[in-house]
Amino acid sequence: MTLFEDLKWRGLIKDIAGEESDLQKVLDGSPFSFYWGTDPTADSLHLGHYSSLCMAKRLANAGHHPVLLCGGATGRIGDPRPTAEREIISEETVNHNIQSIHNQIDRLIDGKAELVDNYDWMKDYTFLNFLRDIGKYINVNYMLDKDIIRRRLETGITFAEFSYMLMQGYDFLHLYQTKKCIMQVAGSDQWGNITTGVDLIRKVLDKTAYAFTMPLILDPTGKKFGKSEGNALWLDKNKTSAYEIYQYLINADDSKVLEYLKVFTFLSKEQIEDVYAQQQVAPETRIAQKTLAWEVVKDIHGKDEADNAVLVSQKLFAGDFSGLSVQDIKAGMKGVPSFPFEKNEPLIDVLVNNKIASSKREARDFLKANAISVNGKPVSDETALITKDMALGGEILIFRRGKKKYFIGEVK
CATH class of the missing domain: 3.10.290.10 (RNA-binding S4 domain)
Structure with a gap:
């Protein structure tokens, strides 16, 4: 199975800039550089980011070069939210968050990623030059037609938020020129920002760039995984223990577990289909959920933490608290009176x-x-x-x- 076929089977390709056949040729062709970005709104990534990190890792494992951007510049502005403007965070907090996230990404991608910060190329870019070099290429009507902007027009949107699209579009142009990044990958909520970058590269450089989005991964209630939704599962084990992630996933709804196995694990198609077939025959074993939970914790925190999460789960189920930390007990008994x-x-x-x-x-x-x-x-x-x-x-x-x-x- 080729990389493109594997991504399609896993349901990881939603929107494509250009023709699907062109994207397939690039993904299954010679090694190239691609980028994925996030803003440092917290000092840890969460499970909602993890699907994107898995995507970066899949492309890296196929021989492609990941450039992972933590937005020190865009993070100082904040991308438009569907309902209200993001709170501005302090310079000190931004810098702390960037360092924490860089450390996290470097570990999760096994040191294969090149880590960059868009503040490095934006901090000395004057407002006048940015308008002259970038602003003149993007029509306001084009920006107003983007879904995330349209949704905010009724309640009001600041110029800072409105400009975010241009800043992210410029990131793609800059990385295309300086890092030879020919592709951007992101969640589907970033589609408008991604296509702005593709258009800038075409208009400024007369070059073709590629991009695709992944579907947002939702919990059974239809909410995405994220801190703004109040259901964040942090990848920093000091904020969310390995056991808490394990316990959350082992309780995954039967209707979602196959999707999660495809998105969050690196098991092969044959392995996933075998596990799911076992689940269908004996759903009471929850073999699919157990496999999902162990694989994800192993990838995020290592095999020892995954094995310990299994042990904690078994002990708590049996009412045996010997050898367990207070943190593990509290995590396992969250919600208990x-x-x-x-x-x-x-x-x-x-x-x-x-x-x-x-x-x-x-x-x-x-x-x-x-x-x-x-x-x-x-x-x-x-x-x-x-x-x-x-x-x-x-x-x-x-x-x-x-x-x-x-x-x-x-x-x-």
Whole structure:
């Protein structure tokens, strides 16, 4: 299977600048340089970016050269959002975010990517020269026809946001001239900005550039993965643990898991089809979700982290907290009811005061039936005392009622 055929099978090609046959020839032809860009709006990329990074890695593995741009200039402006203008972030924050993202990209692409910052070529470009050199080539009616601009006209759009398209278009022109980047790849929400770059290269240099977009990857509710949607899964494990990513993907909806396997993993067509066939025969095994979760965590954080995520998942399912970090336990029990544990108390009082049992009588019934456990260990003694020094990691106490009802006491 050629690179182009593989990308088509995975559903990774949505919009194409020019003819599909031309794109196919380039992708399956001699090595070339391409670029993908992101703005430093945070100090970490998230799972929404990961599909694009996977694309960059696929092209790199096929012998093509990735130039990955972190937009220190465009990030100081902010691309138009569908609803409102982006908040301007400070110079110090921008610089910190760029360095963090560069480190992340370099690791994820195995050091194969050339990392650039458009602030380097924009910082000394005067406004007058930019208008003369670039602005004169792009018609305002052309810009107004772009979907992202049209959607903002009713609520209002600033000149800074409106100019973003020209800046990103110029990035493509600059990288074409200085890095021989003949192709840009991005998510479908960047289509208007991408085609502006293609048009600039044609008008200024009388050259042909290539571009295509990937479909935006959506969760089961139809939202894209991203911090503006409130569902960001960060690639920095200090912000989102490897286990949290694993747990999110292992719970992927059956209707989305095949798509995610194609987009987020480097398994071959035959391997993916085999895993999915097993899932169809025995859906209760969730073999597709388990494979997806392990492969993604392995690629982002390494095999040891992926194996540890599996272990944490198995231990938490069994109610065994031994050897687990507080961070892993909290990640695995996100959403579990919690309460402050401020002083040593009899177990019965803890159960009643925090609505684990409705009354002392019910609490005693639970204890007699061995239905209460603390930190994974059954407790039946009515006189048991719960103390702060019992807390896991000195931070949390885990109470379970029955087989599935968990509660967390947070030591104060």
